[in-house]
Amino acid sequence: MAGKDVPVSPLAPTSYPDATAIDGVRFATAEAGIRYKNRRDVFMAVMAPGTEVAGVFTTSKCPGAPVEWCREALKGGTARALVVNSGNANAFTGLKGREAVKLTAAIAARAVGCKPGEVFISSTGVIGEPLDATKFEGVLETCAKAAKDGPWLDAARAIMTTDTYPKVAVRTVRLGGVDVNLVGIAKGAGMIAPDMATMLSYVFTDAPISAAALQFMLSQGVKGSFNAITVDSDTSTSDTLLVFATQAAAKRGAPRIESAGDRRLTAFKAAFASLLMELSHMVVRDGEGARKFVRVTVEGAVSNASAKRVALSIANSPLVKTAIAGEDANWGRVVMAVGKAGEPAERDKLDIYFGDIRVATSGARDPAYSEAATTAYMQGQDLAIRVAMGLGRGRATVFTCDLTKAYVEINGDYRS
Amino acid sequence: MAGKDVPVSPLAPTSYPDATAIDGVRFATAEAGIRYKNRRDVFMAVMAPGTEVAGVFTTSKCPGAPVEWCREALKGGTARALVVNSGNANAFTGLKGREAVKLTAAIAARAVGCKPGEVFISSTGVIGEPLDATKFEGVLETCAKAAKDGPWLDAARAIMTTDTYPKVAVRTVRLGGVDVNLVGIAKGAGMIAPDMATMLSYVFTDAPISAAALQFMLSQGVKGSFNAITVDSDTSTSDTLLVFATQAAAKRGAPRIESAGDRRLTAFKAAFASLLMELSHMVVRDGEGARKFVRVTVEGAVSNASAKRVALSIANSPLVKTAIAGEDANWGRVVMAVGKAGEPAERDKLDIYFGDIRVATSGARDPAYSEAATTAYMQGQDLAIRVAMGLGRGRATVFTCDLTKAYVEINGDYRS
Numbered sequence: 001m002a003g004k005d006v007p008v009s010p011l012a013p014t015s016y017p018d019a020t021a022i023d024g025v026r027f028a029t030a031e032a033g034i035r036y037k038n039r040r041d042v043f044m045a046v047m048a049p050g051t052e053v054a055g056v057f058t059t060s061k062c063p064g065a066p067v068e069w070c071r072e073a074l075k076g077g078t079a080r081a082l083v084v085n086s087g088n089a090n091a092f093t094g095l096k097g098r099e100a101v102k103l104t105a106a107i108a109a110r111a112v113g114c115k116p117g118e119v120f121i122s123s124t125g126v127i128g129e130p131l132d133a134t135k136f137e138g139v140l141e142t143c144a145k146a147a148k149d150g151p152w153l154d155a156a157r158a159i160m161t162t163d164t165y166p167k168v169a170v171r172t173v174r175l176g177g178v179d180v181n182l183v184g185i186a187k188g189a190g191m192i193a194p195d196m197a198t199m200l201s202y203v204f205t206d207a208p209i210s211a212a213a214l215q216f217m218l219s220q221g222v223k224g225s226f227n228a229i230t231v232d233s234d235t236s237t238s239d240t241l242l243v244f245a246t247q248a249a250a251k252r253g254a255p256r257i258e259s260a261g262d263r264r265l266t267a268f269k270a271a272f273a274s275l276l277m278e279l280s281h282m283v284v285r286d287g288e289g290a291r292k293f294v295r296v297t298v299e300g301a302v303s304n305a306s307a308k309r310v311a312l313s314i315a316n317s318p319l320v321k322t323a324i325a326g327e328d329a330n331w332g333r334v335v336m337a338v339g340k341a342g343e344p345a346e347r348d349k350l351d352i353y354f355g356d357i358r359v360a361t362s363g364a365r366d367p368a369y370s371e372a373a374t375t376a377y378m379q380g381q382d383l384a385i386r387v388a389m390g391l392g393r394g395r396a397t398v399f400t401c402d403l404t405k406a407y408v409e410i411n412g413d414y415r416s
Numbered sequence: 417m418a419g420k421d422v423p424v425s426p427l428a429p430t431s432y433p434d435a436t437a438i439d440g441v442r443f444a445t446a447e448a449g450i451r452y453k454n455r456r457d458v459f460m461a462v463m464a465p466g467t468e469v470a471g472v473f474t475t476s477k478c479p480g481a482p483v484e485w486c487r488e489a490l491k492g493g494t495a496r497a498l499v500v501n502s503g504n505a506n507a508f509t510g511l512k513g514r515e516a517v518k519l520t521a522a523i524a525a526r527a528v529g530c531k532p533g534e535v536f537i538s539s540t541g542v543i544g545e546p547l548d549a550t551k552f553e554g555v556l557e558t559c560a561k562a563a564k565d566g567p568w569l570d571a572a573r574a575i576m577t578t579d580t581y582p583k584v585a586v587r588t589v590r591l592g593g594v595d596v597n598l599v600g601i602a603k604g605a606g607m608i609a610p611d612m613a614t615m616l617s618y619v620f621t622d623a624p625i626s627a628a629a630l631q632f633m634l635s636q637g638v639k640g641s642f643n644a645i646t647v648d649s650d651t652s653t654s655d656t657l658l659v660f661a662t663q664a665a666a667k668r669g670a671p672r673i674e675s676a677g678d679r680r681l682t683a684f685k686a687a688f689a690s691l692l693m694e695l696s697h698m699v700v701r702d703g704e705g706a707r708k709f710v711r712v713t714v715e716g717a718v719s720n721a722s723a724k725r726v727a728l729s730i731a732n733s734p735l736v737k738t739a740i741a742g743e744d745a746n747w748g749r750v751v752m753a754v755g756k757a758g759e760p761a762e763r764d765k766l767d768i769y770f771g772d773i774r775v776a777t778s779g780a781r782d783p784a785y786s787e788a789a790t791t792a793y794m795q796g797q798d799l800a801i802r803v804a805m806g807l808g809r810g811r812a813t814v815f816t817c818d819l820t821k822a823y824v825e826i827n828g829d830y831r832s
Contacts, residue, residue: 058755059756059758060752060755060756061754061755061756061757061758061759061760061761061763062751062752062754062755062761062763062766063755063763089748091748091751092748092751092763092766092776092779092780092781093779093780093781094764094778094779094780095780096780097780126748127748127749127751127752128747128748128751128776128780128781129748129781130780130781237751237752237755318734318819318823318827319827322823322824322827322828323827323828325824325828326827326828328828331544332505332507332508332542332543332544332545333543335478335507335508335543335544335653336476336478336543336653338477338478339474339476339477339478339479339653340475340476340477341477342475342477343477344477345477345478347477347478347479347508348510350478350508360508360544362510363508363509363510364508364509364510364511364512364513364544364546365508365509365544365545365546403734403824404824404828405821405824405825407734407738407824408738408741408819408820408821408823408824409821411734411735411738411739411742412738412739412741412742412744412820412821
């Protein structure tokens, strides 16, 4: 986290995409001094009139005040501003929290010249501390004036908390014969579990797509991406994923899309889904203390839902995750995690693979199993665990990282 | 674990109870060389004819072969021998695993002069490696001949794996005007979660109590003890808790008890329940890497079951557990864990206590909250977290420990 000497994750990307400008989106970052001094802790995006918006949020029963605000604002379907602060989550702050959100929206609306209900707000950081929204006075006005269309890396940096690297993904795709652009940014990096994570992510596109169609695509797209990742099984009170479509590409001849069923949307849908996948994997790869990225696939379960529960049981098992950190092909712990999931399982039908190596079959160690080959495989950074349950056709893949001493270190004194 | 230089848990007991002999139970330990050399890895108890038995086991859908054996043997209701080995769990070993158990039972039955179905077997250690039961040949015969009625500390030591201290608890209680004795031993220390844990525990008593009454008392007694503890949310394939009643106290005039509803059993029941509680807490206090013992109580939930799910969500949260390790009164993470449990919760009705200090009330920080006082409290070894949900009368308490770097270290290279 800020001020601590946590090294950049070894799983960080080696290069970043060019900062594509999104027609209709300008943004700026600033220092509001929410919690830390000398740190850009506010990100503000200003969107063109007519921008439509969709979103998905934490499943927590105790969501933060900004999440409640966004859920309400989404009903309007249009957005003109996004304000994100780090350092304070404004969660579990009671009436004061709701007042802080209201004040933030009012300040932003004044700065941009829009209705407060067109302002979307996220806060990330410590839970339970009152957020002093008066600190946004002046700051948001300055942001609105200074807002430019790049560079996106600055935006991604401004929303980081314990992240060790900024997360940006871009796509350009044809929509009705016209190129449209997407840029997504995200932050992790702990308290990451489906559905969502302390995970904030924002996707911006100039495509002229309706809020309803965006919402449908988003709800579909998160299933295999943001709702299939876990760092530590903990779910934040603040998880937010918003998609803004400025409609600006209509000026260049892109057709307006009302329905997610529109066949002209096929390429966009695929690009959008892959962008969500890329961002979500970036979050896992920056999981606190992560040294390995692990894809867990369960197939042959009685249903897809059952497969996902078993996959998450494996991906969340501290014993599986510490074994991976130790580069130990400890498939016995995988069996344990299958067994504890509570889903239909028959021990003597299980096959378990690390990468392409089948280590166990029909309820026992594979006779052809080579410890040396598996140990060599475990030394890689990108690992795959696959469990074939032999019961049905249910299948799911989830993504996680290993559990290292650094995770404990990072989280053992976060507030101090 | 054996051979590693893991220091004894700071939460270990400072003294051990005197080794009460249990009339009708003799035992011995031996080196069978299952996995480690020069280490007592077999514990064998020999019980008097007429000994009755009850048991509870892991809820894993992939239990080890010994668990399946014991479940079957329990139907007979009588026991003459118990064989426990460490080093190899004989779990996920397929047909070979079943054959290994059968051979172990045959060897023990021959040594003791009983039926194989009167032999109870547990194995703990690595999963998925074939167990060579021929190593028990001769060893069990020697054990049966050498068996004595103490010291119990040797028995507790022989079943340890990653445990840093042996776990023994004793009780003496009146039954129908006669003193009867109970001794319990247990091992942990990771993969501990309800219901059960890689948790093996055996209770021996000379009380003349029927298997049916024992089973009823056991099923009741584990609810608040062994089924209310968690170290890491992982559930072993081998969890076993057996209770043996030799009936020997009948010779001293203790009445035979057929039914758990018998009023003469009141004192025994209480002693038995508190013995289970003591043993289960010893297991948590030896949780891998544990430095703090934490009692998590949830009250005011919509039901007891809901309260327990919320309490376990808190007790299993890596972020709550690392905060405790860091002596950080991070009640925001407690809110997070309440929110992610999926149980009915109203943020603005929550009160949260660390010990007697109310840190949050009605969905926000307690105005009277003193960070200094709470920080001082967190430096203690025995901590209590209490959440009042304000919804109903549901209540549950679970027990856990903190998550430290030592946990990751211990589990990062268990097999190597």
